[in-house]
Amino acid sequence: NAESGQGGLLGKLLKKVIGGASSENEPAQILKNYFSLSAGELDQYFDRIRAFIVAHGKLEYTGANGEKQLLENGLYMINYDYSGGIETRYPFPELWIEVYEMIIKDPKVFYNLYFAARGGYDETDVKDIAAYLKAEKTIFGEAYSGYHYADPKYMGSRQAHSTYQTILDIISGQQNLVLPAEVARAAVLMAAELPENIRWMERAPSKIYYLQNRPPLCFIRSNKFRSLLTRASRYESDEEFAGVFPLLYHMDQVYQFDAYNSNARYGGSSDNILSILDYVKAHELGLITRDFLYKAAFEKVGLKYAVGRLGDLFRPVITVYVLRQAKPYMPVDFDKRTMDTKCRFYTLGREVYQNIVNLILDVELRRGDTPTVFSDAVSRISRIEGIPRLMEILRAMGTDTLDRNTYYSYTGGTSKKESLSHLLKVCWPASGETAADLKKAVKENKISVDRLIEVAMYAPQWMEMAEDVLGMEGFTSGCYYFMAHMNERFDDRKKAVIARYTPLTPEELGNGCFDTKWFFEVYEKLGEKNFAKLYKAAKYIADGSKHTRARKYADAATGKVDRDELEKVIEDKRNKDLLMSYGLIPMKDRQDALHRYEFLQKFLKESRQFGAQRRASEAQCVQYAMKNMATTAGYADDLRLTLAMETELVTSNQKFLDGMEIGDYFARVEVDPDGKTELVLSKKGKKVKSVPAALKKDETFNEVKEFASKLKGQYSRCVAMFERAMEEEDAYSCEELSGLCRNPVTAGILGRLVFVGAGAAEAGPVGTLEELGAAEPALPPETQLLVAHPITLYRLGVLPRYQRLFFEKNRESGLKQPFKQVFREFYVKLEEEKDALDSRMFAGYQIQPKKTVAALKGRRWVADYDEGLQKVFFKQNISATIYALADWFSPADTESPTLEYVSFYDRKTYKQKKLSEVPDILYSEVMRDVDLAVSVAHVGGVDPETSHSTIEMRKAIFEFNMELFGLTNVTFEGTHAYIKGTLGNYNVQLGSGVIHKESGGMVNILPVHSQHRGKIFLPFIDEDPKTAEILSKILLLAQDGKIKDPYILQQLVRA
Known part of the structure; x- marks a missing residue:
């Protein structure tokens, strides 16, 4: 009954909620007594707070974005850590304690200021602003309705950031202040008495098309009133809840949220003040009957929201969010992520949930193609139990296929296929049910083997029982094999199970890595026929491309694909999935492995003709093809495969290095001490400068010539590999480096580099391979060495020594390092930037975008439409981004954008990193790339050799x-x-x-x-x-x- 007035329900609420019906306990009088400061008095308090801010205005602090700020310019967050209270996210906490103790002093004064500083709706929100302000006055009084302290710097408009609001929020957290409940509830009672045209107000007209035809605004949802409603809803005991519940129920009745925001029949509204949990609590305390509870679920809350909120309590994994929702109603433990499942509220809630779900299922499992009145609520069901229900779902499906989208979706649609697929996904075995029960039900209901396999794949909770029923050895392992190689995302439970079977990470599996060992274990146990059945069922848990990729991988691993034919298709179509499957074809011998390695390197070289994004994508595919090939060939990782293949290229072609007689000529491939290759042709001991026409068609000579070309390609690859190893700190053992020195090409490269012990600080091995080889005592073969970065040498204090060494060698013999190492430009973080989130070392330089992209193309930078230029460091899990400001306000269209800053993000969480958290070598290499872009692509007239001013x-x-x-x-x-x-x-x-x-x-x-x-x-x-x-x-x-x-x-x- 929505009856109001002092003699009706409102009068009873007054007595119950506020405690008596004397004139002093009238809602209007309570509010008048509490909000008692005049506008002049409010101004005086804000004047004093403003003077306090100005007095301390020159204090500097570092904002969350790393920028130095002055307090007089505004109060902004210093971090985004929401684990603590608001007071931990802002600077100078001691100042705000002083504001409260020296200026405010009293909780009542505090809340007078608090609500004065908070604006409600204004003329941009509601059409009849005068009527709204008049209604606001009935609750807050004359001084507070539309109050606005005249301080444009710190108060701003109602929508703008207000320093005063922030300070008051901080003080509220520091002082643990709580608004008296009777004040909040008196305000709510007053809001219940407002006329309907004020409770729901027509919006102000807007010329913006997407802001037109929106529903009316609710008075109690304004920024000014919302905190009053929140406080009025809080309670500390069952007795207090018994007083609060009728008040909030009355508000739901008066405001009719379901009428203004209804979604469908039995849809209800999520805007209602009371949730289904409140009604369950009320029934637990005897405030409402069972019939009233179910009526509220159907007609007031709405089945969709009732089922969703109750179902959260019974999910397999309880989240912190669910615990927070449940805390007002029952005991919970945040540390253990558990709740008291034996308490009366939980058992009653479970009973209500099951009864409602059973009613929905009784209708939904007998439906046709047309949605029922309950279909919208099906997707909110989080758990149903029992083999009988499973059989009902399967019978309702008949011969229909499962819905692939529902497997990934959290909302779901209302079609028959979508509804039944969702019900299958959330159906679990009931306590005490066994594989024997499932076997009996499968037989009685004539469920096919293929359908049971689909059930296990789609709803893994049935997997173990299904394995026993089917009698397939390796069934569970096989199901998880397909999940691992086809799914795009895994929950924690699946991750834990998959980790037992494979060392590959979910990211590696998703990107195309293949666990050959796991595949053959599954394939041998299941057999080809059963493996094919699992493959067919797996299409419902994967997108189409990954399902197809799994077939390509399986065909390659089982040898059903011919290597040479696959190469032709890859070259013609440049298909990435086929490329990654290429390394899975069983190896014949080392020559076969070398042939494939060279094919992959050729594919990578050809990708240079494409744009940056495609080149990056194909490079990643080659990397995963190499990983797959390393697994197939028995190497620890793709780096070890690379080292072995580069050495094999030379050892298997030693005859070309020794030289071959071709008629009157002698042809050999020579490698100079630097590792560079030359084809030398001689006749009777004398060099021949040009190749005779007769030799150009000779098969043996062309073999020599091709090998010389391969060694030139090897030199380029190895230079790039060791430079990247320096940038990414890849370690090599002394034994591996010794093996590479047997290859004259890599020996020539390595001999001109400086190495340092992995993890070396002030002490540790450092030097050229010649120096390290002569060291006493000799380094153990397993000693890990890095290609030294100049930053490391600088910190060890040996950089000048090696710069002098290579300078002298260059002057004496013309020797140069294969890439810039000791003379490489390196960049140290500026002292004032270490705690910053962005580096502005190159801010302000105008660059030409096309030239910038071209300059950085070879350094693995990719243009991103949203983020600018981006470079990903997979090993360190960091992505670097270059931001440039496009000057839209320029007087001419010819102005080029200016560099603004460089930022670093965690590759997986996208959380921005402080510069101090970025590895020094990675930072230096990124800054070197930016310097390169500025040097090559700057707009002429400004010397790009900046001094990096501090x-x-x-x-x-x-x-x-x-x-x-x-x-x-x-x-x-x-x-x-x-x-x-x-x-x-x-x-x-x-x-x-x-x-x-x-x-x-x-x-x-x-x-x-x-x-x-x-x-x-x-x-x-x-x-x-x-x-x-x-x-x-x-x-x-x-x-x-x-x-x-x-x-x-x-x-x-x-x-």
Whole structure:
């Protein structure tokens, strides 16, 4: 009954919730007594808080984005760690304790300020703003309705970030303040008395098409009122719940959320204040009857939401989210991720859930193709139990196939196929049921072997029973084999099971790695016929491409594919799945392995003709093809396969190195001490400069010539491999390096490099292979060595020594390193950037996008439409991104974008990393690539050899320039410049160039760099464009009286 008025339900609620019906306990009087500060008094409190902020405004802190901030420019988060309270995410906690103790002092004053600082709806939200404000006044009083403290810098608009709101939120967490329940409930009672046109208000008209025709706004969902409703809903005991429940039920009745937000018949609304858990609790306490509980589930809450919320309690894996939802109603343990399954609330909730689900199933399992009134709720069912129900589902399916999309979906559709597939997925064996029970049911219901295999694959909880019923040895292993190689994602339970069968990670399996050993174990136990049945059933748990790939892999591993024919198809179609299956064909001998290795390298070389994204994709496929081939050939990993094949290329063709007589000629392949190859042709001991026409068609000579070409290709591959090994810190054992030195090509490369012990710090082996080989005592064969990066040599204090060594060798014999190692450019993190999230070392340089992409193409950078240029480091699980600012406000379309910053992210979680968390070598290599892009693709006129100016250097330059320009109204402190102008006072961040006006907000002044017109001359030391930009801003604001630009002036005078 939605009856209201003092003599009806509202009167009873007053007595129950507030405690009596005296005039002092009237809701209006309670609110009037509590929200008692006048508008003038509110202003005085905010004046004092504002003065406190200004007094401490020059305090600096590092924001969550790594930028240095001034408190006077705003209060922003310093981290995104939501595990603690809000007070842990903002700086200077001691200041806000002082604000409360010295200014606010009292919880009542605090909440007066708290609700005054929070805005409700405004004229941009509701059409009749006057009616809304009038209704707001009936609850909060004259001073609080539409109250807005006149401080554009720290208060902002109702929608904007408000420093005062943030401070009050922090204080609330620090002081553990709680609004009195009677105040919140009095406000809720008052809101129940509002007329319907205020309870649900027509939205303000909008010209934006996607903001038109939206449902009306609810009064109690405003930002100002929402926290009152939340507090009114909280309770600490069953007795308090008994008082709160009628109030909230009354609100649901009055506001009729289901009428304004209904989804379907029995759909209900998720906007209702009371959930099905509240009704279960009310029934547990005897507040409502069982019939009333079920009626609420159907008509008030809605089956979809009732089943979903109750079903969360009975999922196989209980999440923290579910525990938080259950905590107000029953005992839970967050550490153990458990809840009290023996308490009355849990058993009652389970009973209600099962009764509702059984009713839904009794209808849904007898449906035709047309959805029933319950179909929308089926996808919210999280668990059903029992072999009888399983048989009903299978009978209802008949000969229909399973729905592949439902296997991955969490919502599901309402078609018969989708509904039944979802029910199968959430059907579990009941307690006490055995394989014998399943076998009997399968026989009685005439369930086919193929259908039972599909059940086990689609709903793995039946897998062990199904294996016993089918009598297939290796059935469970086979099912998980297909899941591992076909699924795109696994839950924790599947991950744990799959980890027992294979060392490959889910990511490796998803990308195309193949566990040959596991495959043959499964194939031999199941046999070809049963393996084919599992393969057929697996199509329902995989997308089409991965299912097809599994067949290609199986055919290759069982030798059903001819190597030469497969090569032709790969070359013609460049099919990636076939390429990755190529290495799985059984090996005949080492020559076969070498042939395939060379084929894969040829495929990789040919991919250079394509764009960056396709090249990166094909390179990854070659990498996984190599991994698959390494497994097939019995090598530990693809690196060891590579080393073995490069050595085999030489040892199996030694005759060409020794030389061959071809008629009157002698042809041999010579490798010089640097590892470079030359085909030498001689006649009677004298070199022949040109190849005679007769030899060009000779088969033996062409073999020699082809081998010489292969060694040249080997040299290029090995140089690239060892350079990448230096960048990614791949380790080689002394034994492996000794083996490579038997190959004259790799020996020539390795002899010109410097190595360091893996994990070497101040002590450890370091030197060329010649030095290390002569070391006493001799290094054990298993000693792990790295190709030394110059950063490592620099830290060990030996970089100058090796630079001098190779400089002298070059002067004496012309010897050069195969790639830049000791003379390689390296980049050390700037001190002020270590705690930052972005590096702005190259900020401000204009680049030509096409040239940039071309310059970085060979360094494995890929253009991403959303993220800019991106490079992924799989070993370190880090992706680096280069951001460039496209200047949309440029006066001409010819302006090139400017580099802004470089960021680093965790490859799997996408969480941004601080620069201090990025490995030094990885950071250096990324910065070297950016430097390369700036050097090659910069817009002409600016010398790209930047000095990488620090904030300290900029400060020194700026101070000198202030004297040069005769400006005395600019001072420098910390990381900011402070300017006293005629239109106001400003501060400029010396790192980013961000401008703030005191008593105002951020000032947006965009530079037009136009570096193609030449550089801005800055005397003394620095020509960094970012320095020029920031200096220009300081000079502009220091003489703000001369500014003519209307856009800038509008910002400077708006306060």
